[in-house]
Amino acid sequence: MEKSVCIIGAGWAGLAAAVELSRHNIPVSVYESAPQIGGRARGVQTQGKQIDNGQHLLIGAYQQTLALLKTTGINEADVLYRYPQKLQLIDLQSHQKAFDLSLPRLPAPLHLLFGILNCRSLNSKEKISALLRFNALLKKPVNKDISVNKWLTQAGLPEKFIHHLLQPLCLAAMTTHPQQASAKSFQYVLQKTFFAPASHTDLLIPKVNLSQLFPLAAKACIENHGGEVLTSSPCRKLVYDNHQLRGIELDNQFVSAQQVILATPPWAAQKLLGDYPATQAIAEKLKQLEYEPVITVYLQYPENIALNQPMLGVLNATTQWLFDRRICWQPGLMAAVISARGEHEQWDNKTLGQHISRELASLFPHWPEAESIQVIREKRATLQCHVGVDGLRPGPDTPIPNLYLCGDYVLYENNRPSLPSTLEAAVESGVKCAQRIIQETP
Ligand SMILES: Cc1cc2nc3c(=O)[nH]c(=O)nc-3n(C[C@H](O)[C@H](O)[C@H](O)COP(=O)(O)OP(=O)(O)OC[C@H]3O[C@@H](n4cnc5c(N)ncnc54)[C@H](O)[C@@H]3O)c2cc1C
Incomplete structure (x- = not known):
């Protein structure tokens, strides 16, 4: 039987796409190669303990993720601990507090204004300089991408503000050292966080393991809408006929599909796309990602x-x-x-x-x-969110009309910098990919 939409990969991007399609009564079949769903954000059971494959942090600016949790029927307060941004950094060498920033619950940008004015880690001159220059830094477009370090140094911000706050934030948000990280992307992250409603700076810490946070509820939602999520089902090959995708090949099984979303990580997408001449150019770009x-x-x-x-x-x-x-x-x-x-x-x-x-x-x-x-x-x-990385990130469309890409590496809008690869980027790409298919479905 021909499937309506096949999704390859049950990470947060693939599951987000599947939930969005399910909500619009488009049945989906999700194929996941691993024995469990969740991809790079999942719970793991080891030595009798339920932990995560890595500690994750979300922020209030993750609007797509929070909206998706809601539409999946997840109550935010049950799964996330939300508290207004209260960042404290301690120096291992001096054992002193190196930076302490608490943003009060005031409408933006007053929260930032009062947060910096009340920050005990800066003297009065540093506070004024931080406020004026940080504001200017976020407003002035980065036309030619440079490294975050260069960008911050050129802005003349107080040293403490750079070394004790912005550099650690860059490493946390972009998983890339500030000497390599893209200023364009970092500026976009900071704008989305600080030039936005005050709640966007809230820190959201998972209260449950990452599988329980979204993937398991997503699976239930997909199944309730008549879809299926199959684990230990790796896609080995994409099967074409006359420049259209006919379906996908699993181990010893061919699945015919009208539309296919490739929601694997880039290295797996590269392998599947490298097989066919029309998609080789995308595979070549993916090969260059670090x-x-x-x-x-x-x-x-x-x-x-x-x-x-x-x-x-x-x-x-x-x-x-x-x-x-x-x-x-x-x-x-x-x-x-x-x-x-x-x-x-x-x-x-x-x-x-x-x-x-x-x-x-x-x-x-x-x-x-x-x-x-x-x-x-x-x-x-x-x-790696390095300078110029956006030039290597593919968009959601491929030369094959019924094959789409989604995942934390996919660039969704050409006219804006990309989000670094995060849960929000994964979810955004999944939801938007599904919306493309929904629009095209009569
Ligand atoms: C340790 C760690 C800490 C992180 N911390 C944060 C954080 O604090 N905040 C944050 O926002 N983000 C964080 N991230 C990043 C975030 O987890 C990822 O950006 C996100 O999970 C990526 O989701 P994805 O769906 O795009 O890709 P993936 O999660 O990689 O999902 C792709 C899925 O495709 C499957 N697959 C691969 N090949 C095939 C195939 N041939 N057939 C079928 N299935 C296939 C894979 O098994 C996988 O399940 C962290 C990541 C890690 C690993």
């Missing part, structure tokens, strides 16, 4: 051990952000996040785990030793 790792080190302490806030930034250390998993009902469990490349990648899990444990012991001398340590490495966690 990736950045994210490592999460989970450290279990006795249940009474806690941070004063749900997350804490760490400067001059291998640990970049520390999350207290008490929010996910896991008291005593800390998740230390290390984004992007660095010498830590060369260390084995034991060495890395012990190193992070020593950093935490130095920051919190009253904590006992961790009872257990687990290291989860994702070598290709995100796209």
Whole structure:
């Protein structure tokens, strides 16, 4: 039987597309190669603990993601802990607070104005300079892409504002070191966050594991609408006939389809698209993309051990952000996040785990030793969001009229910079891809 829409890949992008199509009564079949759904944002069960393949953070600016949760029937408060931006960064060397920014619940841009004016980490001169120059920086378009470091230095912002706030934010948001990261993309992220309603700066920390946060509810929603989500079902080949896609080949099975959405990560899309002359140009571009790792080190302490806030930034250390998993009902469990490349990648899990444990012991001398340590490495966690990366990112359309692309690497609107590869980028591309098909379906 011919399927209406086949979606290859059950990460957040593929599932977002499937939910959107299901809501419009277009039946979908989702094929996922892994034994579980969720892709790069999923829960994992290891050593008797339910953790994530990597600690994730969402922000209030993730409007597409929040809207999708709602349409899937998920109540935000059940799955996300929302609190107004309260960033605290501590310096491992001095053990002093390096930066402390709390944005009050005021309409934008007053929240930023009062946040910076009340920031104790800056003196009066630095506050005025930060306010004026940050505002100018976000307003002036970056015509020719340059690195974030160059862009920030040229703006003449106070050193502390750059090193203790904007550079760590760049690394967190783009998983790319500021000396390589694209100023165009970072400016877009900052505009979406700070030149927007005050709620966009809220931090949203998952209260449940990542599979429960969206993928499992998405699967239920798809099935309730007559669709299906099949795991351990890798697509091996796209099958064409006369410049149209006829369907997809699974292991020992051909599935005929009217429309196909390729929602795999770029490296898997590259393989499938490289097979056919008309899509080889896209595959060639994808080949040039580079990736950045994210490592999460989970450290279990006795249940009474806690941070004063749900997350804490760490400067001059291998640990970049520390999350207290008490929010996910896991008291005593800390998740230390290390984004992007660095010498830590060369260390084995034991060495890395012990190193992070020593950093935490130095920051919190009253904590006992961790009872257990687990290291989860994702070598290709995100796209490297380097200068000029948008030139390599494909759009959703392909030369084959019934084949579309979606995923955190797909560029949705040519006239605006892309989002770095995040859950929001994945969801946005999935929903918009589905909307294209909905518009074209009589
Ligand atoms: C450790 C880590 C930390 C992160 N932290 C954050 C964060 O804090 N905030 C944030 O917003 N983002 C974060 N991200 C990024 C975010 O998780 C990704 O951008 C997002 O999950 C990508 O979703 P996707 O659907 O585009 O791709 P994927 O999740 O890669 O989904 C693609 C799916 O396709 C499947 N597939 C591949 N080949 C085939 C095939 N041939 N047939 C069938 N299926 C196939 C894969 O198994 C996968 O399930 C993080 C990522 C990682 C790994």
